[in-house]
Amino acid sequence: MSLQVVLGLGRSGIGAARLLHQRGGSVLVLESGDSPALQERAEALRVEGIDVRLGIPLEPSSFTALSSRPERVIVSPGIRWDHPTLETLRSDGIRTDGEITTAWEARGNVPWIGITGTNGKTTVTHLIAHLLQQAGLDAPMCGNVGFSAAELALERGSGPLPAWLVVELSSYQIESAPALAPRIGVWTTLTPDHLERHGTLDNYRAIKRSLLERSDVRILNGDDPDLRSRAASWDHARWVTAGSREQARAAGFEPHLWIEANQVCQASGPLLPADALAMPGAHNRQNMLMAVAVGLEVGLSPAVMSEALHAFPGVPHRLELIRRLDGVAWFNDSKATNYDAAEVALKALPGPLVVLAGGEAKQGDAAGWLAGLQREARAVVLFGAAREAFQQLLQNSHYEGAIHAVEGLSEAVPLARLIATERNCQAVLLSPACASFDQYRDFEARGEHFRQLVQSL
Known part of the structure; x- marks a missing residue:
């Protein structure tokens, strides 16, 4: 053998x-x-x-x-x-x-929905699985979301086959699986990440793109600047945009779904309310549109999807509201492991904020994140291995708020509570802009620790 x-x-x-x-x-x-x-x-x-x-x-x-x-x-x-x-x-x-x-070989006879992107893929994966499951379909979620595809294939080996597999795929997984060809491929965003592994942005982009090129149906986020700039290079793709149809056409692509008069629309007319998903931020409208595009492909009705979107509980560790205490909202965004993801959170939440950031720093362009902190954060509490480097970044960018540096979250959380009271802030946001491996097993462990600390206040 x-x-x-x-x-x-x-x-x-x-x-x-x-x-x-x-x-x-x-x-x-x-x-x-x-x-x-x-x-x-x-x-x-x-x-x-x-x-x-x-x-x-x-x-x-x-x-x-x-x-x-x-x-x-x-x-x-x-x-x-x-x-x-x-x-x-x-x-x-x-x-x-x-x-x-190994999972593809074992379960390739089940159609896969493969979701990738620098940011947004976890939310979109959860949304798609939620839509399909609320519609009564057996569509388990696996991959880069805590339950490996191999584990799922193993668990479902002897029972009835799922209708669909909803699989979040990282660049690491895609580059090592050239045989993987989803029925539906979804690409959320592309910004510099994992360059210490892939070397260049072009290499990183090519890995992500290869998944979509092997997918029968390709759904792309037309609001992402990098994806949009290459719209002409796709022979067939379904583009979605949180803007209007005219804005999409002006940007160089014909949208499959768009938003007009607060309705999600397609060529045949309005489908469902654009505010069906309660999660904050323009990026979550984009996430919703990608999930709806998948739902339409699978055969779900707009009414079923609208009801499911209203019932979506959100994604742990991604702009997750933990509690409100003394008029201050506490948000866990531990999944923001790079500058771009942390910048998205700053665009989604209105200030003034106290922001907790730090961990194991990654390569990338911090300019947008620093501008977001200047705009929304009255104070930043830095922790972990990156705290000195981040303090230097903030000082060099002439950040006008208060800067504090502590060892870890155990010190950062009570300090943030004091600062939020003193500076009359609306919310405290953990959005690290860093990997977690200096102090935690993964971003989930970091988010859980934050949750425990906040709930015990």
């Missing part, structure tokens, strides 16, 4: 290993670490009949030492696709695939 090697004992690696094993493959998991937690995970897989080896470095000698040559190697999203060892394996004729490919 041909051997398939899975790299990494994270959630996606475990899901891929179990799925391959369930499908009758010979599976070996290699993990470079060897902590007690990893040993526990390894033992759980061994009980199921899956071979696991810990403390194995990702280098060519680890593969030449195996008793049989692997047919292919499955790579978790956290490992660089251009890692020298992976390049060596490819040059030796060994196939490499991303974890999401």
Whole structure:
């Protein structure tokens, strides 16, 4: 039996290993670490009949030492696709695939809705899944949203097949899965991100675009400057805009959906109220339009979608209102892991604000974010590894509000409460503009900690 090697004992690696094993493959998991937690995970897989080896470095000698040559190697999203060892394996004729490919192979007979974009993809993914499920369709959500596609394929392996899979896809997942071809592809936005991994904006854009080019139906956000500037390069696409039809045509594209007289419209006329979704911000109108475009493609009626949009509870960690206390609203926007996402939050919420920012800084253009802080924030509380660099950025931009720097959120939250009272602010906003890995496992863990701190005030 041909051997398939899975790299990494994270959630996606475990899901891929179990799925391959369930499908009758010979599976070996290699993990470079060897902590007690990893040993526990390894033992759980061994009980199921899956071979696991810990403390194995990702280098060519680890593969030449195996008793049989692997047919292919499955790579978790956290490992660089251009890692020298992976390049060596490819040059030796060994196939490499991303974890999401195992789910595609197992569930490619179910139509996929693939959602990607720098910002907005999580909200759009949740919205689409909500619309389909409210309409009575079996359309589970998976991918880059906490439940891996392999885990879902594994869980649904023996039961009835879903009607659709709603799959959020990161650039890391797309670049490692060239076989993945969704029935419907959605592209929300494109701004510089993950350049430390992909090298250039052109590389990053090409990865995102490849997913849409393999999709039967392509839905694109015509309000995103980067996407709109390349409208002429698409032979067929369905563009949506939160502006009018005339504005879209002036920008160089014919819209599939647009907003006129506070109604979502298509060529045949109005569909549903543009304020059906209560989430704040113009960007959420764009998100709603992309979800509605998918709903129309799936066959949902405007009335069903309007009712579902009114009932949408929002997305955890994305402009999530946690509570109101002493006249101040507290918002958790922990998912804003780059400057552009944090700038969107500043456009969505009216000031004056106290903004909490910090974590592990990323490459990118901070100008729009800094301008948003100048406009909406009376004070900024900085925390985590980026606090000194961010303090310098704010000072260099001549930010006029108060700047405070603390170790972490435990100090930032009570300080923000004091500042909000003293400076008569409407809201406190956690919108870090940073990755979370300096202090937390992921942005969800950071957002949960913030939620606990705020609820205990």
